[in-house]
Amino acid sequence: MNKLITYSKKGLIGIWISLLSLTTGCWDYQELNDYGFVMAVGIDKSHKKGEYLYTFQLVNPGVITRNASGSHATPIATYSQTGRTKLEAIRKMSQQVSRRLFFSHLQVFVISEEILREGAALKVFDVTDRDPQGRINFPVLAARNTQAYKIISALTPIDDISANELKNKIETSKDVWGENRVTLIEEVIENVLASGRDIAISGVELTGDSKQIGKAESILQTRAKGQTKLKGIALFNMQNLVQWADDETARGIMFGSNKIRGAALNINCSKNNNHHLTVIVNYSKTKIKAKITKNRPTIDMNIAAEGRIGEAECPIDLENPDVIHELEQRTSTEIKKEVELALAMGKKNQSDVFGFGDAIHQADPKTWTKWKTNWKKYYPKSQVNIHARIFIRTTGLRTNPYMKERD
Missing domain, CATH: 3.30.300.210 (Nutrient germinant receptor protein C, domain 3)
Structure with a gap:
């Protein structure tokens, strides 16, 4: 009799554990359709005092999946918002974008030359380093003689997502040409906080007609009217951009470092x-x-x-x-x-x-x-x-x- 009761108790416990497994789940579960995947971020100075202009490049998933069907919509969309901090701009972006911004697929970070010369880069990296979704192993580029939002908004004829094109471009140039370097955000943070080494960041500029940047018709021909191009290496003294190195000098930096x-x-x-x-x-x-x-x-x-x-x-x-x-x-x-x-x-x-x-x-x-x-x-x-x-x-x-x- 006692054995029967013991077996009955064990059976009830097993059923109870099995039922518990059916009720488990992620408390913060979200559908993929709830997210907007950010592929690139650009930061410029705003005309508002003390604020920055943040530009986010998002994938248009519907266009990517329908690409073979001949869709004429652009594969990316860019949105800009001002804020004293990056987090403020991200939260304010909910007024423009119906989806939560998701940064785990971020490919490249572009900062304007003006901000870098003022030594304000570390301000915008703080939230990136704290964010549980964030990564700090993607490259940083300096927008040379132009604004970062224009670089982020550029379309490319070869890669659907221009953020991927920028990242691939700098990886390829590093491997075959030797005048551009891949500098990750984690390197920037580490070297700026240290005192024994200064950072160096590759530059990116616009070529052709800058007014055509972001227009789909600008890439519907064999020679794009406006496009991005890697150009030189930015040298820093502590947190401030102080000089551009080009050609042989840029390659000398690469050899020496x-x-x-x-x-x-x-x-x-x-x-x-x-x-x-x-x-x-x-x-x-x-x-x-x-x-x-x-x-x-x-x-x-x-x-x-x-x-x-x-x-x-x-x-x-x-x-x-x-x-x-x-x-x-x-x-x-x-x-x-x-x-x-x-x-x-x-x-x-x-x-x-x-x-x-x-x-x-x-x-x-x-x-x-x-x-x-x-x-x-x-x-x-x-x-x-x-x-x-x-x-x-x-x-x-x-x-x-x-x-x-x-x-």
Whole structure:
């Protein structure tokens, strides 16, 4: 009898547990249709004193799913709202958008040059870092000579969602061209709060007719009337944008800060002619060591790279090891020159983009404790020894160029 009662109790408990499992659920459950997926955010100064203009790029899901059916609506929509803080603007956006803004799919963050020159970037990152839905592992771009909302509003002929196009563009440029870098929000926050390294952010500008930006008809042709283009790297002194680096100087920043993933270097075939040869850099590693000499920082920067001959328009013998060695020396000199240009710009603007302060902190913590509050005074006086060496591993599928064979 007792066993029967025991089995009955166990059975009731099992049924009770099973019923409880049917009543569980998420207390904050929301349907996907309740959300507006934000793909990009742009921030400009507002004409209202003390306020900012926040622009949000949202996906138009109906157009994306109907794209194959020939829908003429744009795949994205942009909405702007002013506010003293980003959170205020997000909440006020409910007056314009019927859905809750959802930021977990954010691809890119664009900030106007005007805001960055005033050193106000950290103000807009606070809510991003606190938000449980938020992420801080997406890139930041500086809107150069234009407003961020125009960059966010641009349509692109290849990618339906221009935020994806911007992110893919900077990733590709970093890997093959070497004059733009991917700077994530988490890097910006970390470096601005630190004292041993200054941040650097890639710039983006508008080309063509800026009045056509955001118009669907502007991309319904083989050559878009207005589009976005990556342009240079913004150098910072603490929180303030102080200078733009372009071309070789921008690439020098990438080499010196160990950010090169790929690059194309054009060099003269020899000292006495104007023919050029292109070396494709497919590997680069930069090591920085610091020491203190007579109360002065001394930095040794060693750059080791590898590459291949990408193009040759000169009559030289690429089967000759001595010729290859000379090209390696010439290319190494070019890399060193570009890093020197970047270093000179950094010292002039007191922008420690290479992180020499961090190197001193690691090498001599006691000295760094004394120097860090006045590091901007010591940094321009630092002695920097730059050593660059590239090894050309292959000439590609050809050996000698056509001009050599004609000779």
